[in-house]
Amino acid sequence: MINVEDLTVRLGTKTVLKDISVEIEDGKWTCLVGPNGAGKTTFLKALLGSQPYSGSITDNNIEVFRNHDRNVAFVPQHPQIPTGMSVSEYVMLGRSKRDGWGNESATSRSLVAEILKLTGLFGMQNQFVSQLSGGEMQRALIARALVQEPTLILLDEPTSALDLHHQIAVLNNIELLKERGVTIISTMHDITLAAMYAENIIVMQEGAVLLNGSSQSVIHSPELKSAFENRINVYTLESGRPVIVAKKEA
């Protein structure tokens, strides 16, 4: 259980996160949802330990994230793509924390080969990452996160800027992570997609937590409608899946 208490982040004079207190379940997928500027990415950075904060983020009562003691994988929305680095080297970076930078153990090499096959990148391993398409790059990022064998993985908008075909592929890849017992926290714009895949949803607004709970309870709560100023409709499909669509302005 990851316990966030009174998490506050100030950037200059602006308070980006205000007294956030939530619990995040182990081995589950939790989705941070909310409009731009709600503080979702900052929340992820605080969990990663790259963003200084006040308050505490503990895992089983131990403050760990500030010191980078946990193996936390991070999949950015806009990765900085290195030139002159092959796909296998790029994925191998995920082993750096375990093997030490620049070292490659035999275990790591076979794991990387296995994960490349799993993510459908095998055969491209000697291509440069800079030559990959958007969807392939996303898979390379997921592959790197997988070989990291993390206890927690943070994904910043993993499906934005992808077409539907690739969205499905990426979401299925994230499911792969979950099958391995990894705790997943992601931000996502698309609340329907979030409800479909994630077990828990945290709705954020202006740096604070508005709603927090299981996907079903959050989707059907009246507060969600008020958060979107009553401009959404929630429908339930025959399968029981909820769909959230914008109301057409009259």
Place this chain on the structure above:
Amino acid sequence: MKSASNEGGLSPIWNWKITALSFALLFFVGILAISFGPVSLDFSKIIKSLFGLPGGLTGQERTLLIDLRLPRALLAALVGAALATSGAVYQTVFRNPLADPYLLGAAAGAGLGATIAITSAGADLYSLLPIFSFFGAILAVLTSFFISGKFFAEPNSLLLSGIAVGSFATAVQTYLQQRNSSSLRPVYSWILGELTVANWQIVTWSSIYIFIALIILITVSKQLDGLMLTDEEAYSLGINPNKLRVIAVVAATLATATAVSASGLIGFVGIVVPHLVRGITHRVTNRGLLTIALVGASFLVLADLGARTLLSPAELPIGVITAFVGAPFFLVVLRKKRLVNQ
């Protein structure tokens, strides 16, 4: 090391054979440099006198070798290694393939220091020129650091303040030069770079600083690959990017300032050599930093050989040779890069 085809087709990240080859290159070029010149020294004689065998060098040849050629070749190697390595490191830290070791004001600061030493002829500071230019370079880079402030958030702000500090130092330097027009020639020849002043004293002190800087940079070189990613990714992979950037920039600046004060401004080495090694090996990764250092050393030893012999007995400034090779090469790199990106 296993071959590329093994282990599921993963190719090795860096091939030690390339490093071994560049060691051999430096050795070969070094021998050329101490053998050739206005007076050629027979290499078999050099070996013989080294082992105290009969048939070695004459006393005069010995003096030529030990007091002139050897320190000069060593200084060229040290300066070449320092500039090439710093260039490669700056290019990674600033995520800019055109970054150059002189970028943060080191060149202009050193130039100002040298000009002060040369123009204050009355006080006879000329012998202190290396010290003046060393502190000029360090002071300029520190000022850039101080002004930028936001370095941790945005490396480019350091780049910009480096440019501002550089322009200011150059302006002061030009003013001093105009007031002392007799200083124009020595300042100009210093700016073009010169290794003619090489002696054992300069070799000794510059090797200390350059070796310290190179050891630091090669130690962190593997982690430098992490700076090619976003800061969040670096954190997640176990690196503190801000700390690493400071270590890398400080060490690279120490190497650059030492090189500049020992030999003047030798342009293009810091850009040409890293790109040459990366172009040949198709690897941008910093694991090749040692190779870049060795090739940089070889490049400058060879350039100095050209400077000494092309117009022999007259000497060309070494900066002319490096720019002569560097500028066209640079255009080729740019063109190739554009083709790759298309």
